[in-house]
Amino acid sequence: MTVKVFVDGGAGTTGIEIVDRLSDRADVALALLPDERRKDTAARADALAAADIAILCLPDAAAKEAVALAGNLPTRFIDASTAHRTAQGWAYGFAEIEPDRRAELASARYVSNPGCYPTGFLALVRPLVREGLLPATTPLVTNATSGYSGGGKAMVAEFEDGEAPTAFRGYGLTLEHKHVPEMMAHAGLAVPPIFAPAVANTYRGMLVEVPLHLSQLPGRAVEHVQAALADAYAGSPLVEVASLAESAGLKALTIEDVAGTDRLKLYVFANATTGHLRLAATLDNLGKGASGAAVQNLNLMAGLPETEGLRL
């Protein structure tokens, strides 16, 4: 079986990486528009109509427009933008985050790809909330650092054209970020987390942390936290949970940990004396944080092997 795929926004940072993962595949017939017509509405409408599955790698407004252009045609969608991540009628395309999610994605018409930061945050928090270790009312804090490709072509140009503006900078200083509603909704939290993002002077990679006091997990020990995460992702080809021994043996955790792959790795760092925990997730913002996740979702929607074309 060959699935017809149109990548709308295929010349952007996320789109190029999706095209890279699909271009050699015999089970995918890939459609792209030539440069001079890639923003032509009529050409996009024709390509959307001809596709079995369209992958949108666009700003939010253009992603909404693409869905409207397809109208009542049977084209299925994977939207990499923020536009539909908490929208009714859209499946949230994080295959590993709920036990029944793969089955939902297999038959979904509309799939929203998760945000890069929420992928790390939700991977750490959702199993703990679902299994009752972490009360939904816990006021969480998450700090996270992204490679600069996370800001798309404009931020790549800012860092690469001329003098790099900084080695590391925090942002989101108004304490509002487009990812917070998504984090809250899909974690099942009753309180929005405080989100403190930063960008580092490296192209790709991501480190997301959720610090906790053990007292925020009533009656639980560090071992319960690691076991809940390990159980949640047992058998997953892409999500790995470090043992407590592996985490305890690390002197440092880098943003490059799994950069260049479509994997996601989770760690539980703990201090028995202080009762302090640092949950950490490493991923590639363009891997499991965007393009790798989109290809994984495409595979699941089309009934193809889940990790085909992915960087393990």
Ligand SMILES: NC(=O)C1=CN([C@@H]2O[C@H](COP(=O)(O)OP(=O)(O)OC[C@H]3O[C@@H](n4cnc5c(N)ncnc54)[C@H](OP(=O)(O)O)[C@@H]3O)[C@@H](O)[C@H]2O)C=CC1
């Ligand atoms: N970068 C990342 O790590 C991640 C990105 N995402 C999401 O993916 C989406 C794309 O982001 P990213 O690839 O980084 O952004 P880029 O800016 O690198 O790419 C966006 C592309 O969309 C094109 N475009 C804009 N408007 C239209 C339109 N009306 N019709 C057709 N094409 C259009 C742009 O054209 P032009 O080249 O002319 O500017 C550009 O090529 C965003 O919604 C972002 O939130 C999600 C997770 C992570």
Ligand SMILES: CC(=O)N[C@@H](CCC(=O)OP(=O)(O)O)C(=O)O
């Ligand atoms: C470093 C940087 O600027 N990152 C972006 C998030 C990445 C993005 O726009 O994509 P998603 O929302 O689809 O994940 C930001 O904070 O707005």
